[in-house]
Structures are given as structure tokens and as C-alpha cells.
Amino acid sequence: MSALFAGACFLFAGNALIVSSIGVILKNNGASSLAVGLVSSCFFIGALCGTIFSQKIISRIGHIRSFGLFAAGFGIAAMLHTLSENLIFWALLRFFIGICYYSLLMIIESWLNEKAKNSVRSRILAFYEFVFYFSFGLGTLIIALDLDQQTVFIVSASLILLSSLPLNLLKIKAPLLPKSEKISIPKIFDIAPLAIVTSFIAGMLMNGFFAMSSLFILLQNFEAKALSYFMFCAMMGGFVSQTFIGTISDKMGRKIAIIMCAGVGLATMMVFILLNPSLQAQYFLAIFLGMGIFSLYALALARANDVLVDKNKTVELGRGVLFCYSLGSLIAPLILGILMEYFSHRGFVWFYAVLLGILILFAINKPNISSKKFKKSWKSGDF
Secondary structure: OHHHHHHHHHHHHHHHHHHHHHHHHHHHOOOOHHHHHHHHHHHHHHHHHHHHHHHHHHHHHOHHHHHHHHHHHHHHHHHHHHHOOOHHHHHHHHHHHHHHHHHHHHHHHHHHHHHOOHHHHHHHHHHHHHHHHHHHHHHHHHHHHOOOHHHHHHHHHHHHHHOOHHHHHOOOOOOOOOOOOOOOHHHHHHHOHHHHHHHHHHHHHHHHHHHHHHHHHHOOOOOHHHHHHHHHHHHHHHHHHOOOHHHHHHHHOHHHHHHHHHHHHHHHHHHHHHOOOOHHHHHHHHHHHHHHHOOHHHHHHHHHHOOOOOHHHHHHHHHHHHHHHHHHHHHHHHHHHHHHHHHOHHHHHHHHHHHHHHHHHHHHOOOOOOOOOOOOOOOOOOO
16 A cells, blocks of 8 residues: 555645635635635535546546546646736636545545454554645645745645655556446444544644644734744654554544544643643644544544445445535535634634533443444445
8 A cells, every 4th residue: 555655645745835825825815714714615625526426437447547636636726826826716726626535535545444344443444544644734834835826726636646655656556447426425424423523623623723723823913924833843743643543543432532632632721711822832732633633534434434334335435525625625614714714823723622511422422333243334326
């Protein structure tokens, strides 16, 4: 899987640079917090469309060629940002990038889940998350170089286009072509409600952070360089958590791991609420916030796959979980944009505290399913 992980490194670094820079660029151009949230939400509208329609392309041309197709589309859209600063034009580009990026995520995650056994699934997904946060962290550090607007988009596009080279240069066995089937969210929720709720809240928390943490820092009158360090610290927190959360999840169960992560995140946000931390203290707290929220999606995916018997449905299951994650991601920038428009950076803090508390309460009442035992399973035609 080295070629797949190598391609993922370039993909995540390039996406980090463009995602983290958008808020800063728009704010510097005079856009309001609500406008930043609306443009960011277009990315996740595209993400929803990608999870619904891209499987037809994957089913027709295969994983490797699909990866190259969507990576090329992403890179082209990134470069087109240099043509105009019109908000509607950028919103359309963000929509197209959302389709491409989430289609790429679906290809990678379905590929990994097809190869993974249930007994080690969380550890494999943890390594995947490990690669994600390390690469994303490096991408955010590029912001500290204070590059001009055009250079940011060109560098981002270059990294995205490089992501398809390892899969095309190295000999690698791709998964079997999946059959194109419809998503049935009610069916998935009936069997794995904790996975669905966790993925939805994870989408709100994680992508709310990616889209709006720039405003959280800027509204406190800190510079863009501070944003780069703040996001890097959060990424490193997610990076560190992957070294142990997969083992804890495989041995103690996904439910326990979800509650632990959400608890760390909630405790961190309570410090923000009760105290007024300095910038250096916020860097430190960002590490724990990253440890708390950035493992949740992988845990949701592992929880859902624990009950999957038919390996031919890994793409379909991944689509369902990713769809809910994308739906949460779509809503988060809109809510955060409104909250931060009226409550400044404090709206960001309360948003996270409330959602993490809801996730803990929901998880407590759910069974802790072992990775080796299935109370229910999907059979052919269940989707």
C-alpha cells in the first residue's frame, strides 16, 4: 500500500494549503465571517455530490484511473482561483474541488477497508490518519512562509497533481471494481447508529475547524502566521493520537475510544470557556483539541465496518459514512459563520463544546460491539 499512502501524502498537503488559506485570503479581501462560511460550505455541497455520484465513475474505470481523474480536476480548479477574486466564482470552484477531494477520499478509504481485517482495522485506519495529519500539518506550515495569493494556489495545485504519480508509476494491485448501488442511510443507521452520528458530528467538528479556525485566530487580532502554528499544533495532536487510539479501539472497542476522544476535546473547550488563554496557551490547547476530534471519523468508519460481512460492499458502506460526514461538514461553516458573526471567536468555542457533549451522551447509551462479533450484518441487496 506504499504507493497509495505516498499519493495520499501529496493530496493531503495540497488540500491543507488551499483549505487553510481560503479563510485568510477572503478575510484580507474584506469578506465577512458569514461570507467565508458560505464559500466554505460550497466545498461540502460538492462533497455530498461526490459521495453520491462518483461511485459510478469508479465502478466504470477502476480505482487507479479514477484517482488520476479526480486529482487532475482538483489541481485544475485550484489553479483557476488565480483568474478572479469574485466570490461566486470561488464558490463554484470550491464546489468542484469538494467533488474531487471527497471522491479521492472515498477511493482511498474503500481501498484500505477492502484490504483490512476487522482485528487490525483500527490500526490500519490509524496509520492512514497518521499520514493525513502529518501531511496536513506540513501543508499548513507553508502558510507561515507568507506566500502571495497566486503562489499559494500554484503550489497547492502542484502537490495535488503529484498525488497521482505514485499510483501510476508503481505496480500495485487495485481492488475489484465495485458494483454501482444506491446509498440507504436509514439501513446503515439501523445497523450502526453510533457510526452514523459520530461521522456526522466528526464532519462538523473537523471541517468546521479546517474552514473557520482561521477566523477564530484572526478575530482575536492575531496574525496569519499564528493561524499556521495553531493549525499545525492541532494537526500534531491528531498525529500523536493515531499512535495509540487504534490499539485502544481494537482492544477496548470503538465506543470507549469515541467517548475518550470526545471527552478530551470537551475538556479542552471548557478551558477556553472558563479561562482566557494566551496565544501560546492556545497553541498548547490546540494539541489536545486535535487529539480529541481528529480521530473520530476513523473510529466511525471502523465501527461501521465491524458489522460488514460482504467485502464487496466496502465502497458502498464508505459512501454512506462519508455522506453523513460530508453533510455535517456542509452545515458546520454556515453555523459557525453565523455564531462568529454575532459572538466573535467565543461562538467557535461554544459550538465545539456543545457538539462534543452531545456525542458523549449519545455514545454512552450504545453497546460496545466487539470487532470479532457481529450482532447484525449486511447481506446482498440490503443497501
